[in-house]
Each structure stands twice: as structure tokens, then as C-alpha cells.
Amino acid sequence: xxxxxxxxxxxxxxxxxxxxxxxxxxxxxxxxxxxxxxxxxxxxxxxxxxxxxxxxxxxxxxxxxxxxxxxxxxxxxxxxxxxxxxxxxxxxxxxxxxxxxxxxxxxxxxxxxxxxxxxxxxxxxxxxxxxxxxxxxxxxxxxxxxxxxxxxxxxxxxxxxxxxxxxxxxxxxxxxxxxxxxxxxxxxxxxxxxxxxxxxxxxxxxxxxxxxxxxxxxxxxxxxxxxxxxxxxxxxxxxxxxxxxxxxxxxxxxxxxxxxxxxxxxxxxxxxxxxxxxxxxxxx
Numbered sequence: 001x002x003x004x005x006x007x008x009x010x011x012x013x014x015x016x017x018x019x020x021x022x023x024x025x026x027x028x029x030x031x032x033x034x035x036x037x038x039x040x041x042x043x044x045x046x047x048x049x050x051x052x053x054x055x056x057x058x059x060x061x062x063x064x065x066x067x068x069x070x071x072x073x074x075x076x077x078x079x080x081x082x083x084x085x086x087x088x089x090x091x092x093x094x095x096x097x098x099x100x101x102x103x104x105x106x107x108x109x110x111x112x113x114x115x116x117x118x119x120x121x122x123x124x125x126x127x128x129x130x131x132x133x134x135x136x137x138x139x140x141x142x143x144x145x146x147x148x149x150x151x152x153x154x155x156x157x158x159x160x161x162x163x164x165x166x167x168x169x170x171x172x173x174x175x176x177x178x179x180x181x182x183x184x185x186x187x188x189x190x191x192x193x194x195x196x197x198x199x200x201x202x203x204x205x206x207x208x209x210x211x212x213x214x215x216x217x218x219x220x221x222x223x224x225x226x227x228x229x230x231x232x233x234x235x236x237x238x239x240x241x242x243x244x245x246x247x248x249x250x251x252x253x254x255x256x257x258x259x260x261x262x263x264x265x266x267x268x269x270x271x272x273x274x275x276x277x278x279x280x281x282x283x284x
Contacts, residue, residue: 002046002110004117010082010091014213015115015123017095019078023166025189026198028128032205033096039218040083042094046114047079053100053107078107080114088215093120099167107167108174115180123175123182124209127168128201131188134250135233139204140188146176150183154212159186185209190250192243193233199225 016036018029036042050056059076066072078097085092093115100107115123133140142159145151151158168184175182185208187201203219203226210217237243 002048002114004046004113007045007114007117008082010093010118011084012090013082013093013118013120014090015093015095015120016126016209017111017123017168017171018126019097019099019167021099021166023099023127023129023168025128025130025187025194026201027196028187028189028198028201029126029205030096031197031199031202032126032209033094035202035206035220035222036083036092036094036217037081037096039220040085040092040094042081042083042092045080045082045093045118048077048097048107048110050075050077053078053103054098055101058101059098080111082118085215085217090215092215093118104167104170105174108171111171112174112178112180115175116178120180123172123180124212125168125172125182125184126186126205126209127166127184128187128189128198128205130191130194132250133188133190134247134254135190135193135200135230136247136251137254139201141185141204141208142188143183143185144172145184146172146180146182150181154183156183156185183212185212190233192246193236197229199229202226 016033018024018033020027020030024030054076056076061073061075064072064074076098078095078100081094081096083092083094084090095111114120131140140157142157143151144159145154145156172182172184185205187205189198189201199222203222206217206219206222237247
């Protein structure tokens, strides 16, 4: 059980969460949290006891070599950290973990308890799934919300998925049942290049969150890494005629279904992000 005593008082906090594993194609969503932890210099808030939720024969601890012959042992777990983004009047709680192997309902109840204890007002849950989207086009972002009005307010393209779900879906349901508004955002990762990392999908999730939260998010080297990733996939596809033809088919299918106004909205959103970053950098 997480010890809830002594938690700090936060200002209008929002939770941003991602889990490694089934919900994290190309490690795109967990990459968002790792990026924000570094850029916003987050400090640890609480962490879960791994004994309660992980099967160590399925999700094994890892050993790393230190100085000399010393070894360090890292257990699979989930931790929450807190940060105050520069230029923001609100705090952000970052949750990064591994999808638990058991006791999902108790696991989600503990997260809900922490959210209530620190006064979280909105939760943004991140995921990434394999899809037949071409790597040469903008990364599609779909999602769901605990409230239909909330989804409309943020212009969220709703997912029509039905079927097995992961911890992101279960946690979103638990948050909604507890009266905490929750949104999930899912990036589509090309199934023919599923190996991590996928900086282009991570960048797409970060950009969508920047619009959603109206908080400038430092991108660091991600934009350049995304361009390099796409160029690398281009080169690999060019070496295999079947893969190249398949990518062209996906591009044609995507372009045929893409509405012109949707492309216009994407350009407008990107321009607004540019203006916000320019103003922020100018103020700095």
C-alpha cells in the first residue's frame, strides 16, 4: 500500500500517465513521461511496492553493474513524480510504470487514492498501438474521455475500438467511476516498424498534450530525432520492393480518406504551437 501521509499540496494538478508493455507500441507513450521527467526536472512523489502487483517470473527485476564489481538491482514498479512546468501556474503529476501482472482493481484504486489526496483535477492517460498507418504521414492520435462533453470540448477524435483492454483502459474507467475526468490519447505506430523507440509518435503525443493542456512543452532533440527516424525507415523500405510498395499503398489509402479540412486544422494547430513557443522563448 502507498503511504498517503505527508504528500505535498499541489496547485490545480493534472495527471499524465503511461505504462510500458501492451499499451506502449514503440515505447512511444512511456517515452513521453521519460522526456517530461527530464525536461521538467520532476521529483519523485510516491512509488508502488512491486510485491503487490508484479509477477517477477513474468516481469523480472534487472541487474546493472556499478563501479568496480558492485551491482544494483532494479525492481519493476510504478512511480509518480511531480513537476511545475516553467511558465505554468499548475503542477503536473507524472506517472510512469509497467503494466501490472495482477490485482488491477486494487492497483487502480491506489492511483485514484493518490489523485484524490493531491487534488488531481484531470487525468491524461497515454498509449500507443500498432496500426496500418504509413510512417511518412502525420501520426494519427485518437482517444476517449470519461465524459462526452469533455471529448467535444477538446475536439478529440474518438476511438471506436472494442475488445480486450490494457491497464490504460481499466484506469480510465476507475478514474471516471471516482468522478475524476480522464482522457486517453493513443498514437498509431506503423506495424511494419514496431521496434522502439519511435520518436515521431512520442512527438505527436507531446504536441497533442500541449494543445490540450495549454502548457508549452520543451521538445529538446525530439523533432530532429523524429526526422532522422523517418529518414531511416525510408532507407530501409527502399531496400525492399515489397515493403516500398506496401508503404505506397498505405499512403494512397491514407490520402484518399484524409479530409482537406483535417489537414488545415493540423497546420493551424502547428502554427499556434510555434507562436506559443516563440512568445515563451522571447519572454525568456
